Structures are given as structure tokens and as C-alpha cells.
Amino acid sequence: MKAYVLMGPTCVGKTESSLLLAEALKSEIISADSMQVYKYMDIGTAKPSLDKLRAVPHHMIDVALPTEEFSAGRFVAEAVPIIEELCKGGKHPVIAGGTGFYIRALSEGLFEGPEADWQLRQQLDSDEANCEGFLYNLLCYIDPVTALKIKQGDKRRIIRALEVIFKLGVPMSEAQKNTTPSVNCGFVKICLTRERTELYRMIEDRVDVMVHDGLFEEARVLFDMPLSKTTSRAIGYREAFSYFRGEVGRDEAVLNIKQATRRYAKRQMTWFRAEKDINWIDITGIFDPKKIYDKIISLTSTN
Structure with a gap:
């Protein structure tokens, strides 16, 4: 049984495409996003809406508190049984996200190494x-x-x-x-890409939508919590925290979020280019999720 891995930089168009793919396969989605695992961090991590979560079963979302650390080891420990259960039931799992380390840990195994000295x-x-x-x-x-x-x-x-x-x-x-693969199934890895200028424009548009939808209000609630080191540094939230502390103005905080997100997307692409056995799909100029899905299907039909 094969698992389909849909990866790509933030804002590229993974969410809608993964929903259509999972619906077509009559399967479920395992989120491979190191920030979407945290509760109460919905807007800033671009979690799927409640309607989308109801339409297709999602896993590995809202499984940790923002006050705790969440490791790749824990991700593997919790995601593998879900993937194996789907495979046993004759379903092709859809693994979707932008955290390359989580995806690599599933497909190639996790090297934990010795304890810290x-x-x-x-x-x-x-x-x-x-x-x-x-x-x-x-x-x-x-x-x-x-x-x-x-x-x-x-x-x-x-x-x-x-x-x-x-x-x-x-x-x-x-x-x-x-290291050996964490789960005993084949992986079809698909990476969506866009021309950089287009991707950056989409990033800026998304940040504006997040701010309009209440990112700063969401961050304000988290600001008063004893956050873990990881969540306190999460893009979108750390810039808002800087604003709350009076270090920058609100407009500057928004600009900082956009800049940090662009840099993150660049780091993601650097990681994905180093991955093995990836099927690349350039979707520059394509914004209709159905058309993106069609390109994915045309590729998966040969795998």
C-alpha cells in the first residue's frame, strides 16, 4: 500500500489539493506540520477550517498544548499507527505538510542519536x-x-x-x-512549487488575511501563557509578541511576519531540493485547486 506525500513551501496550495486528493482516494490526511500540532494556534498556522476538517478526517492537528515541546520522535510515534491502520484498511494515506524533517522521519526513519551530554x-x-x-x-x-x-x-x-x-x-x-523507514509502506512524494515572485505575493496576501481574521487577537491569548521555546518563536506569533511588548509598531510587526514567512519558504525549498525521489509539479499561474489536483492525479496515475 502506498502513502501519498504532498509537500511544498508555505502558501503554495497544499491544503486544498490534499483535500481533493484524499476525497478522491476515499482516505484521510495526516498533517506533517510542526506548528499545526499545537492547540489554540489556528490562524497563525493556517489550519484547515472546521468545514474542511469535517469533510475529510485529519490527524496530527491539535495534539499538543502550546506550553509543551513537540518532537519529531513524538510525531513519528503518533503518526505511524494511524498510517498503518489506514493501510490495513486498504486506504492510501495522504501525508500533507511543509515540515520536511517530519516527512523524512516517516519515509527514511528517525535518527535520534545518543542522549545529550x-x-x-x-x-x-x-x-x-x-x-x-x-x-x-x-x-x-x-x-x-x-x-x-x-x-x-x-x-x-x-x-x-x-x-x-x-x-x-x-x-x-x-x-x-x-536508520530504517518508520512505516512499512511505499511513499509517492510530490512537491508543489511556484515561481518565487508569485509565491511571495501569495505569502503577503495570506498574512494580510490572517491579520484581518484575528491573528493578533489569537496571539494575545497565547502571550499570557508559559509557552514552550518552540511556540514562543513561531512565525506570526513572535512578531506579535514583539508588538505587545512595545518593541515595534503593529504595521512593522506585520511586515516582519511577511519577511519571516518568505525566509521560511526559502528554507523549506532548500530542504525539499535535498530530498530523495521527489516528483516535482510546477503550478506557477495555477490558482484553481481543481486544476492543481488534476496535475497531481496525472502524475499519481503513473505511480
Whole structure:
């Protein structure tokens, strides 16, 4: 049994297309969105409307509180039984979302590595403080394959990679080869893309709609909660929080949301381009969900 994975950058048109695909397959949708897992974060994460949620069963939405962290490991642990149950029932699961790490964890397996060694991390952090660039150069020497996947300024990921190497005694890139798919089914991966200028215009339009629909009011409720580190940094909310603290004006906060969302879309595309076995569908100039769905169907009919 195959699972269909519909991915793409934010605002590209995944939601409507995934609904039509799931309806055609008489199946259900598993959301692969690291922010839609949180309750009370509806407008800012562009969750499907109640009507859409009723039309097609959705999973992995509203499964965590904004005061707690939600990991890829938990996503896999909760999503896999749902996918397996759908497959046993003869249904093709539709996995839709823009969190590439969650999708990779399902299709290729999740490498969790050793537990955090805070003493080692502190030592590595100290080494970097004494000589800027030392840790990245060290990683390039020990594990150039992993180093190519990490930006030189991403100290957190560099330290984690070195931590894994020192704890396991092998390059992280070698250790990751031992992972196996989290779920026993085939995956048909589809990535929707648009010309960048068009996508950015759609992002700006969506942010305007979110603000009109009450994003700041929704964020105000969250502002008074003891949020997790992840939710406190969520795009749309952190900019609103900055406005609530008096650090920026409301108009500037809106502009900051648009800029942060554009940057996020760019990072998403960078991730997807590095993925394996993706079927790319350029939908530039196509805004009718039915026409996008038709392009998806024409591709899936050969898979």
C-alpha cells in the first residue's frame, strides 16, 4: 500500500489539493506540520477550517498544548499507527505538510542519536568561544558529508553533530545510514512549487488575511501563557509578541511576519531540493485547486 506525500513551501496550495486528493482516494490526511500540532494556534498556522476538517478526517492537528515541546520522535510515534491502520484498511494515506524533517522521519526513519551530554556541549561551546570557526572546521575534517548539510553559523547543529561523533565513535553521516523507514509502506512524494515572485505575493496576501481574521487577537491569548521555546518563536506569533511588548509598531510587526514567512519558504525549498525521489509539479499561474489536483492525479496515475 502506498502513502501519498504532498509537500511544498508555505502558501503554495497544499491544503486544498490534499483535500481533493484524499476525497478522491476515499482516505484521510495526516498533517506533517510542526506548528499545526499545537492547540489554540489556528490562524497563525493556517489550519484547515472546521468545514474542511469535517469533510475529510485529519490527524496530527491539535495534539499538543502550546506550553509543551513537540518532537519529531513524538510525531513519528503518533503518526505511524494511524498510517498503518489506514493501510490495513486498504486506504492510501495522504501525508500533507511543509515540515520536511517530519516527512523524512516517516519515509527514511528517525535518527535520534545518543542522549545529550551537557558537559561535552559546554566544552565544545567553550572551544568555539576561544576560536571562532574552530568547531565547523573540525566537523569538516571529521565528517565532511554532515558538514555540507549544516551552515557554518549554525552552532547548535554543529555541536550536536560533533557530540554524536564523539559519543558513537563514527561520523554522524555513517550512523544515520543505519536508520530504517518508520512505516512499512511505499511513499509517492510530490512537491508543489511556484515561481518565487508569485509565491511571495501569495505569502503577503495570506498574512494580510490572517491579520484581518484575528491573528493578533489569537496571539494575545497565547502571550499570557508559559509557552514552550518552540511556540514562543513561531512565525506570526513572535512578531506579535514583539508588538505587545512595545518593541515595534503593529504595521512593522506585520511586515516582519511577511519577511519571516518568505525566509521560511526559502528554507523549506532548500530542504525539499535535498530530498530523495521527489516528483516535482510546477503550478506557477495555477490558482484553481481543481486544476492543481488534476496535475497531481496525472502524475499519481503513473505511480
